[in-house]
Amino acid sequence: MxxxxxxxxxxxxxxxxxxxxxxxxxxxxxxxxxxxxxxxxxxxxxxxxxxxxxxxxxxxxxxxxxxxxxxxxxxxxxxxxxxxxxxxxxxxERMIGIARRILDCMLLEQRRSHLTHEVLTTLMAEVAAIMNARPLIPVSSDPESLLILTPATLLTLKTGSTPPPPPSGSYQEAHLIREEWKRVQGLADTFWNRWKHEYLKTLQLRHKWQGKRQNLQEGDIVLLKDNQAKRNQWPTGIITKTLPGDDGLVRKIQVEVVKDGTRKSFSRPVTEVVLLLSPKSDSAN
Known part of the structure; x- marks a missing residue:
């Protein structure tokens, strides 16, 4: 790698x-x-x-x-x-460590069936595409233009990510699929689900709540933990409203996401979002 x-x-x-x-x-x-x-x-x-x-x-x-x-x-x-x-x-080392842990677990599960060279090389290409689609830093704080800078954007000079192939049945039992392209997609989906959770842990440190930390604010750009998001898609949004509790701590927020020209608003706990950029805090510093 x-x-x-x-x-x-x-x-x-x-x-x-x-x-x-x-x-x-x-x-x-x-x-x-x-x-x-x-x-x-x-x-x-x-x-x-x-x-x-x-x-x-x-x-x-x-x-x-x-x-x-x-x-x-x-x-x-x-x-x-x-x-x-x-x-x-x-x-x-961080990228290698995360990818190796996931691939080790995946390949151990595939010990009963051998991966052909074509399947393995295609899988590694899909793995590299998933890793290069990770967000680096948001480019704009405009809620209508939430463009996320990724390594793939710098390599291809194109926005967006490579969409997965159209669904054709279930890719879950990858070792039982005879068609090689479906088997690769099943393995790629497995890597994506594990990679998403492993990588998000590196972005959001979970410390014990023994001291007060700065609350999320309106206008902050966050990354949503959406289990229903397709492969290589990282839903981002802007906080439109915070709902502090009686103690003044924000545990619930309203997030607005713009996708395909349509605005959608979601209510999420603070544990389900990752802060990417806080314009107010940056301007204050």
Whole structure:
């Protein structure tokens, strides 16, 4: 998995073998699709040392020189973080950690049936599309133009996300589906449902309510936790009304969402929304 330090986009490559040749081919495919990179960064922990041995990239093996020479000819350098400093790669470690936990659970459930190369590569493309559709920061506070900036927007220069294929039966029992494209969509839906919950946890920290925190305010832009939303869709809205309790704490809000030119208003508890931008607080600071 490659993660861009500028756009925060991810790119996933499937390799056939843990060899230097497969590793260089993966880099070549990455450069061919995304363009050349000036620098590659990675950690130097025990897990990477073990992987580098499997990739024959340790300096005692001749494969290391071939990879180093290839990167040099491509005008690219490889920088290793110090050992025991995984926090220095937090920008990509968080994405890798979440995706790996979900994929590990999913692939363990698929042990009875083998995934073909076509299914696996298509699934990884769907996974990358889901991860690149995550919101980064809202562009506008206009309730009629709630455009969310995503890594996919920066890559394609297009708004919106790739819609899922039209429903054709149930994709839930992915391991029982004989048609490969339906099986891929079932696995992609499973990843989306798990990814949505795992990623939202990183946006909204749940501390014990032992101290007062700033209430949500009218005009704040929030992300709704909608279980009925389709894949790659992150419903966003603007708070139109807050309903504080007797103690002055806001636990219930009114949220307005604009979709396809239609305005809809919803009543939600504060636990079901994630604050993205607070114009009033930013202007006050």
């Amino acid at each position: 490659f993660s861009c330090m500028c756009s925060r986009a991810v790119h996933i490559e499937v390799i056939e073998a843990m060899s230097t040749s497969s590793f260089i081919n993966a880099l070549r495919r990455f450069f061919a699709v995304r363009g050349p990179a000036k620098q590659i960064r990675s950690d130097c922990g025990t897990n990477f040392i073990g992987a580098s041995r499997d990739l024959e990239m340790v300096k005692t093996n001749p494969g290391f020189n071939s990879v180093e020479e290839y990167l040099h000819t491509q005008g690219c350098t490889w920088v290793f973080n110090p050992p025991h400093a995984s926090h220095m790669g937090g920008a990509w």
